[in-house]
Amino acid sequence: MQQLGALGKYTLTKKLGQGATSTVYLAFDPFAKREVAIKVLKQDILSDPRMGKLYQRQLDNEASLVGKLSHPHIVSIYDALIGDDASHIVMEYVSGGTLEKYAEPGNLLPVDRVVDYMFKCCRALNYAQFNGVIHRDIKPANMLLTEDGDIKISDMGAALLLDIEQTQINNIGSPGYMSPEQLRSEALTHQTDIYSLGVVMYRLLTGYLPYKAENLPALCQQILHATPPTPRNLRPDIPPQLERVVLRAMHRDRGERYQNWKDFGSDLAALGRFEQKAIEINQTEQFSTLREMSLFKDFTDIELWEILRVGEWQMQPAQTVLMREDEMGDVFYIIIEGSVSVTKNGRLLNLIRSDDCFGEMAYISGRVVPRSATVTAGTEVTVLKISPAQLAKLSDHCQLHFNQAFLRVMADRLRMADDRFAKLAN
Incomplete structure (x- = not known):
């Protein structure tokens, strides 16, 4: 395989993607003898007068998670280097892409597969909460698929950005998946992740976000005050009991929303498989x-x-x-x-x-x-x-x-x- 160079002990083999703040490479760790993904930060963004401190906080958050979260459905962070001249994060490499490709009306997953993935995410986020971590940026793009079709949540160090306008401008965070309390700049708990996972379920089941608007202020107003179409209106084959789980998870009122991951996960597990003729029992x-x-x-x-x-x-x-x-x-x-x-x-x-x-x-x-x-x-x-x-x-x-x-x-x-x-x- 062609090499792009070296970064410390790691051999860079391929560019996986590039964004406004970083470039991600596939690399090889010769000591652990495994492929890894390395996110290399564009160092000049840390000096940005408007967003530099927020980018620095996100970077520090990710670096603080090195070796902290070990769960089968969370992408592991192996190593981090934060310096004045260069900064990078070394993560587990997950090869199957993201759930984004299954979030469109013409390419939806089977219902039972969505339930299985969301159940595993509940377990992973419950584990993260127990270790003092709230994700704050749950969306299909942060849900990776392994080569054998299992799921892992990435970007556990995503920073909380209370300035929603800056969030949109700088492509940090995902307003369509944000909870009402995030938009109101309130103190956040794990229930903000529960809301966002409910929106992800809605999107994976129907191919649409629950709210659609021409601009950010209108979108925020809808999230805060409007009632979205029910999932079954968009996809009639969704079982009624699953629709109830989705709507409860993304309920605007935190008192009506799931109070904890255990209850959310238990309701998903109780749904079982919808393909009753299937002989296999899924892992959920x-x-x-x-x-x-x-x-x-x-x-x-x-x-x-x-x-x-x-x-x-x-x-x-x-x-x-x-x-x-x-x-x-x-x-x-x-x-x-x-x-x-x-x-x-x-x-x-x-x-x-x-x-x-x-x-x-x-x-x-x-x-x-x-x-x-x-x-x-x-x-x-x-x-x-x-x-x-x-x-x-x-x-x-x-x-x-x-x-x-x-x-x-x-x-x-x-x-x-x-x-x-x-x-x-x-």
């Missing part, structure tokens, strides 16, 4: 299912996303043999729904139901061992299959929580075995 539903299980009560949201990335979600009919005694194996299973019977030499030893696991002894022993019993699906079952090799790829904290969960399972089973033995002895 999978995540919500794991979140409700007591087995995973100590796992963080990020750790649950880790598990979904390495686990294999399976649905098996009744009487399927999932594990056979004396065969060699080291994978283990989490029962999501249904029940299995555990037998040895044809004798029933146990029934295991949802929110439990089996096969974990091989993982605990640390090697491939003969199975001590046969496990058969007693009903149609949904299981999450995980191999120790895949589990080893998880973060240390996630593996620790798995070990703790398995210890609780073993303790419960020993207690049950003691109770049975006591009853037999009596």
Whole structure:
């Protein structure tokens, strides 16, 4: 690949884009052995008499987030250099482009895909809020797609600009997605991001922004006072319950708007898939299912996303043999729904139901061992299959929580075995 030069330890390979304030390059980090995106600031803008301080604040915000936010749906910031002569930010490279291309009437995503993306954004922005970060510039252009079609939010360091006229003139911020409280220059909370994500949903579902005006003052007046067309008026196949979620998220009155990301995300998760014939279960539903299980009560949201990335979600009919005694194996299973019977030499030893696991002894022993019993699906079952090799790829904290969960399972089973033995002895 042709090289454009070097920037410190990074090899610049391609210009990805250029704006009024910066140029973004694709580069290679030879130490971490990965591609990165580097945003190089146009240094002279910091001396701009009107906007220099605001640009500096945005730059400082981004630099302060180096290594701070680690979430599967947030673009990571790896490195930053802020100097008098040069400034740049080194970020995770996300190759699939932005959601902007799906924000036009002729190129809309399926409804369930929009729901899935917005649910993941809720989780990411909830995590950001927990770490003291409010985005303030949520829009399709700041939502990037990975090569395999997942979503990541970028520009987490976007500065809050209270002067809306300057925002428009200098192309910083996005008035069409701004909350009423932003336009009124009020103190902002996470609810401003909730409003903006609601507008993004509206745009992705219909292809239109809720408000349209010929100039900025008229647009501001509409956001503050007008009632937008309902999404179903623009796209009749939108389910009514989804329309209610969108309108609540972008409600002008903060008291009527979602109060927190958890409620917003829960309502999205409750919608499920709209293509009822689809056999696959999307990650939104999978995540919500794991979140409700007591087995995973100590796992963080990020750790649950880790598990979904390495686990294999399976649905098996009744009487399927999932594990056979004396065969060699080291994978283990989490029962999501249904029940299995555990037998040895044809004798029933146990029934295991949802929110439990089996096969974990091989993982605990640390090697491939003969199975001590046969496990058969007693009903149609949904299981999450995980191999120790895949589990080893998880973060240390996630593996620790798995070990703790398995210890609780073993303790419960020993207690049950003691109770049975006591009853037999009596």
